[in-house]
Amino acid sequence: MNVLKLGGSVITEKDRADTLDGEALDRAADAIADADLADLVVVHGGGSFGHHHASQHGVSKTEGSSDAGAVVDVHGAMKTLNEFVLARLHDRGVPAVPVHPLSAAHRDVDGTLTLPTGQVATMLDEGFVPVLHGDVVAHAGEGVTVVSGDELSVSLARRLDADRVGFCSTVPGVLDADDAVVPSIDDYDEVADVLGDSDVTDVTGGMAGKVRALLALETPAAIFGPDDLDAFLSGESPGTRVEG
Secondary structure, eight states, rough: OOEEEHHHHHHHHHHHTTTHHHHHHHHHHHHHHHHOOOSSSEEEEOOHHHHHHHHTTTTTTTTOOOOHHHHHHHHHHHHHHHHHHHHHHHHHOOOOEEOGGTTOOOTTTOOOOEEOHHHHHHHHHHHHHEEEEEEEETTTTTEEEEEEEHHHHHHHHTTTTTTTEEEESSSSSSOOOSSOBBBBBSGGTTTGGOOOOOSSSSOOOOOHHHHHHTTTTSSSSEEOOOGGHHHHHHTTOOOOEEEE
């Protein structure tokens, strides 16, 4: 089983609120439709949909809200983006179906995420392509907090014993101080000095968060740009290989 995470910055204009990058999403959907890859789970980030609304309401992975209006606003934005993704995949004959984390996952008082995966496993067995997305989830003592697509991808990979994980980002991999792709990472400290915060609104941790999350897995992973999506889906490990 393979997990593909499409970055929100890849499929949206992340510095413009609620703005889809239709051409980029079309290219990603083409690559998924053309892939000869069974048992694929797709997760997409929030981009200018989720991040914008979460930031407006002061909600992050650690800062919560008990305002029902905030919950509906952030989740509604993510459902809208998810519907765009599903529509593009359906246009190409991909049997994609939505899985909304708000209705399935939660965090305990310590912030630990619980994501049931029985429904995802059954969908895969029945020939569907589950499509999850960044969202807000119930968080004990906090109301709701954000769960990122990165965090969901790692949880799915671990619980479903994935063979590979791919994070498709806007850059061709983790870049060093000279903007060259770092070919592989097995220790965070090796790249800590070149990893910074995202340059646009992002409530989920940017590239540093991606690397930390993937290093926590035993599953082979790759971080790559949109031009390498076909390569990943054909079984290659483009961009930066990450394995803790």
